Amino acid sequence: MENFSSPLQAFNHWVSQSPNKVFLKQPINRKHLEFTFKESYDEAAKLASALHKLGVAPGDHVALLSKNCAHWLIADLAIMMAGCVSIPIYPTLGADSIQSILEHSESKAVIIGKLDDYSKQQSGIPDILKIGVELYGINEQHSWEQLVAESSPLSNIHHQEEDEIMTIMYTSGTTGAPKGVMHTVSAFNEISLTAIEKIALPPQPRLFSYLPLTHIAERAGIEMSAIYRGGEVSFPESLDTFGEDLATCQPHLFFGVPRIWQKFQEKILEKMPQEKLTKLINLPVLGSIIKKKIRKKLGLSQSAANFSGAAPIAVSLKQWYRKLGIEINQAYGMTEDCILSHFNLPGANKFGTVGKPMPGVISKLSEEGEILIKSNCLMHGYYKEPEKSTAMFTEDGFLKTGDIGEFDHDGYLTITGRVKDQFKTDKGKYISPAPIELELLKNTDIEQVCIVGTGIPQPIALIVLSEQGKNKSQVQIDESIWTTINQVNPALESFEKVAKAVIMKEDWTIDNGLMTPTLKVKRNQVEKIHMPMYADWFNQSENVVHE
Template sequence: MRARRGVYSGAVTLGALRSVEEARARIEHSIAGRTVLTEFRDAVAEFGERPALHWRGADGWHALTWGEYRDQVCRAAYGLKSLGIQRGGFGAILMRNRPEHLIADLALLFARGVPVSLYNTLAPEQIAYIVGHCEAQVAFVEDSGMLARFEAVLDRLPNLRHLVLIEGDSPGTIGWSELLARGDAEAAGDIGWFEAALDEVRPADLATLIYTSGTTGPPKGVMDSHRNVLWMSASGAAGLPEASPDDRHLSYLPLAHAFERYAGHWNAIVRRTQVYFCPDLQKVFEFAVEVHPTAMIGSPRIWEKLQAGIQAAVAADPDPQRRAAVEQALDVGLRVAQFRMRGEEPPETLAAAAERAAPVWGAIRARVGLDQCRLGVTGAAPISPSVVEFFRSLDLPLVEGYGMTESTVGATMNPLGQERLGTVGKPNYGLELKVAGDGELLVRGGNVMLGYYKDPEGTAAAIDADGWLHTGDVATIDLDEYVRIVDRKKELIITSGGKNISPANLENLLKRNRLVGQAAAIGDRRPYVTALMVLDPDAARAWAAANGRAGVSLIDLARDPDVLAEDQRAVDSTNELVSHAEQIRRFHVLPVEWTADSGELTPTLKLKRRVIAERYSSQIEDLYT
């Protein structure tokens, strides 16, 4: 791909430059005067006739080229101008992953406004809080079901003057086609207004507000500027494979979350990546089989469920010889991966075995659509090293990174060929990291947010006078700069005996047993540690079929003595790896599945510990009686 002026391409490897200061100077030079809008302009100029956005309809896949994408953004931006959206005004977006979500986002920016994406699982009260807090003037809403949630709280949103409905029609709303038509009429009277945004919108202007998922209280509005976004892209580029216009990203995580917003929107523009939309999280690997993404992001739960599904399929194979051959290939793959993660080539005999096993690895990856995936990235929550090892055994380079909404998205990444399992890798290019006296990880760099919207006290608590972001995570940094996250400061269990315990560590150890889908360690201000567990539905069904219980419900399996014995083995194996004070004394298997819809998980599948503690308080109390 020919060189272009713009965000740093990543040709210089991590650690190759003399100092953080030099790295920062290079980043600042590469993004000087640039915004998300100028990156979009350049992408359109460079690849106007190539596909940019893809979506699946009833009759198959459809696409917009970069040029068509730009035309839709232009029409929608003029449509917003006709509605009188004020400079710096906020616009809410309540949609699943689809082209109109990104078009509305960019249209708001070109209209000199600020987009605010909402999780499509939000209840009316939560919508009222966020939309009221940012005083949004317009909201883009996907369908009548989502519209109903807005209508339930409209009387509490005096600043919300316009509702744009993407599908269907409803009194008091503007249809998507009507907005575009209004834009066409508006453009005829002010031809240069759209392009003028390229000069009028400055790097320091807001590119978005991203509201945190509110696991510990009301959501905070993280202010990210255009400079933050492009600084993050330049910083993260050094750890990624070289960009190609043939790269394919499968967008399925909520665009209200920083992980997907960055990878599936901003960085897709910077790297000229084609984006394929999957509007249903449950169908992600059904879509992957059709898309063959070249890179794949996912929270640990996504990778855990995929691992459980693959292992269940292997275990269910009625042919013992074929099953044994697959298991042998996975064993070879794991041994090869252990060499490659150290940057070493395997011995000759192992390399020969790997060549024989490669078709098996490829067949398994193809079955879930990851046969062309050059990089998998996991983040947003801790992941068990055994999950990473499993995918490396399939020759799928899955690496763990770390970041947070307040750092735009990223801060560290495990460099390929130098991975250290159990760590989240090294600082991204140009970033500074250090550990405070109380063990808290601090981050400093151009990707650190501007602050929390309308919350100067919260901002001052998060970012100190020297520009260090206080992450709230307890961590260690070794002599080679690898970062190990211990746990969230506020989530550490402190037993009544004064012992500090990481619940995430215990939970990941429990989940090494394929029957354990989710686990929550309990014990804060308690005499000992206990755990709530739920079964993995795929693994439970496979276990039931293999043990003469095919068709038995998840509810009944959660009470099955043999299943409970398996869960006891998970607890026993965990206890062998931790200190006496950390050992799980008692546990309870719940006859449910924890999901974002059921409320125990965030939209990115992290535990909502407060919800779990309240919802299952009686079961927890029983564990201490």
Template sequence: MAVDPCKQTSLHCLYYWADETPDSVYLTQPYPDGRVEDISWKQAADQVSCMAAHLNSLNLPEPSNIGILGKNSAHWVLADLAIWAAGHVSVPLYPTLNGETAAYVLEHSEAKLLFLGKLDGTADGWNDIRNHIPEDLPIISLPMSPRDDTPGWLEIIAGQTPAEPRLPASDKLATIVYTSGSTGRPKGVMHSFRTMISVADGLQQLFPVSSDERMLSYLPLAHVAERAAVETQSLCYGFHLYFANSLETFQADLQRARPTLFFSVPRLWMKFYLGINAKLPPKKQKLLFNLPIIGGAVKKKVLRQLGLDHCRAALTGAAPLSAEIVNWYRNLGLELLEVYGMSENFGYSHANRPGQARAGSVGMANPGVEHRIGEAGEIQVKSPGQMLGYYKNEEKTREDVTEDGFLKTGDMGEIDRDGTLRITGRVKDLFKTSKGKYVVPVPIESRFSHPWAEVVCVAGANQPQPCMMILLSDEARAELLAGADRGVLEQELAAQLDAVNAGCEAHEKVAFVVVVMEPWTMENGMLTPTMKIKRNVIEDFYNQQMDGWFSQKKKVVWEF
């Protein structure tokens, strides 16, 4: 499928749809005061052209790297486009970064200006970041910015004559995406306009997309997954993009959008699942779902309550999701498809196909993608979305890309005879017990499933056997802290542990599970911005307690 010459890049796409469907709504933005703003394709293009004219007037070196810091919003996307229209390179920053890391990204990228967007210091890192922004760095505030002492987007465009956009060449550097960093300093992944738009072209062959779609943008736009699946696709195919206001209004925002396509990460799919379980216990679900006529109606009601009753395809990625949870959603009638990709290939690598999904796998290689298993079982991928390299780090680029152009993913996996890929863990996640035996934690974690267990982490380096830490759902923890009986839950966790161990080799058998007290969040550094566990941080946090847990010789250990 050839790329439309009128839509060579995301910026070309903006002006294409502004000409084709000028009055159709592109962006819908809710505000904290309850107001909801619709921005048409023509309005979006006009705002981008006006901001590009302003950026031109600043006489920045061409091209300059320009930061975008803020939660998802309509003007985050417009700022991204305006940076490109002025001939510059966008550098997104996660809103949950700590101040030190934000300062590092701004310094390493040599950012010449910062667009400061939606932040409030409650569920983001603003209170720390604010003290680490260089005093001499120019700032433009987007709507809902925490700063009112800088030039503002709306004020600037109100008095600005639009500039003729500089439509870029496909191979030009478009963005530097700093990895979410489960370990070490984030790396700056360089993507061209071609690598970005190739993703939308390839995904179209897997999930036919049209201008009639609706999507809700709420996962960090600073990450390639949201940028590829939501921003780039909405621009390429001209569909309506909605935004969420806050965690408290998320359900209402989802109901407003009624998405036809929905992308989420395992942590949130699990939260949805646990929320339904709290209202409709699993035993009752099983009974109702199996009733001939009533079952179908109940399933539709559940999807309607989730806001996903119009959704014809849903994607999950960034971390493993247990086959049991995937099948639960499919039983509801939601086509939940696991996909796989990395920052280094703009999220474009593997996907399960509609009607052909295989739970426990990430599907087959996407159109145009080659894959193979290299040394130590490591997955290697060559993708149309593959990065230009790491910014200012040629040595790391040479280390991670083979001489024949395959990306070393750092993930371990197996490819079956049909070409389906199953991920078995991270190369760096392997650890040795005190008996000298290697343990691969991810497959063990994926087999543990309890309706109250939100996240699990297998650890135990240099211990006789592995152990497993479990974070319960907020609702379950609240009930237990309020004095609910733990006996039944303890029996269920012990039984689930036995079931997991039945499939483990002797050296892999989990000695016990620990029900932890401290929530694992992005704010305390235990989760990445895409809600993957930071295994090394979690292990370091609990390391001193390991010997004490082992000495208790119990199947279930309680931290509270």
């Protein structure tokens, strides 16, 4: 393997080694628009040249507002080639949030790509240089296609230095306003080379990009994997075609947040109830044929490594997949450490943990049990937030993760809660909700759960039903939920026992502000809306209350 020192150097290597190999596959109206490495390079170099001509100078900030698509990666390469700093923006954000990020980041230009409804976001873009991709119906001040057609490739491509800021990534904001995490070229270089060393994939692997590229896991795990390994990246055309697009791609690496793994399970059980599935997969010859068929239908027949991250995943769900021949490795990292932290890996996967420290990572626990991390991939602080930046580090340079954990005798880390998620009941006892929530999520009638209890004697569970749960009668649901609570409670301390379940009327979604773009529940928002009702719900006679 080449010892690269930057993403551009790695990309240039594959342009020279495999110029005609497909790098990006973008579905448009069910046909694939393909870009080879050489075509991607030329397009990016022309866009970089256009940026300079339009007055964007090296070191300037260039924002990127788009869902995952071929143009996202080409734009990111163009921003690097022009010597600029990329500011990715979540494509689901509303106009106000987009405006505040563009203004806070001091972006000089914004590249606008594939979006669901740009008309609702357009008013959030201030008077800066705007480049729209016509292919996705974005008609803006400047057309990507026209700029590329009129420009010659930039001849003096920027040479990336290891210590220069490459990107400012605004966190998805489970707690408060997004903060701009500054990362250098060397952070992405180190995480990419470490992944190549520890995660074995076929040469020039196939990859599937669908979780927001604005998120560190997708950026490092998929975009950088493709750039450093010379991979081929496919994208879903839409939510409706997601399953078909994934099955067509059959990627060699797959990363899903727990909610995605739950959704896949739901789809399988819709077609084949659990009892029948269990019976069939246990049959000697037929069982292995059925398992193979399910893996192929999901799109995971060729995957050498499957990961889950961003939130805890139930051990029971991983065991369920293992029976189908799909091994899910839980990993742990955050934007601030460029996800170089702890990973379970194929062949070294301990369920219930988030794995061991990756090479180059030193981790320890504070006196309070908070997980502290040190590596060469730590952020260079939050943009324009020196006090918040300082508060994130210990005096000896360890990053404070905000997570509480414990190590077992084999060195595997288990996360037991969040420092800020702990709440106190009116008995004065602190409760960590995450472990209880994970136990309840074993019930496939439950899609999302939030254990709360501020101001009441015992915790209660706020529950959003899964599709399977929504198809059951109220009597069936009440019985299902209360049976699960009775199974979970005996293992809990008396002050932790769940006293009630409350079934939510509405789903928690990105659109209503109760989930982050990475599909994590925004606990503080859920609490803000529902806390006034806790006492009423707690005092009702039913065990399962319907909102």
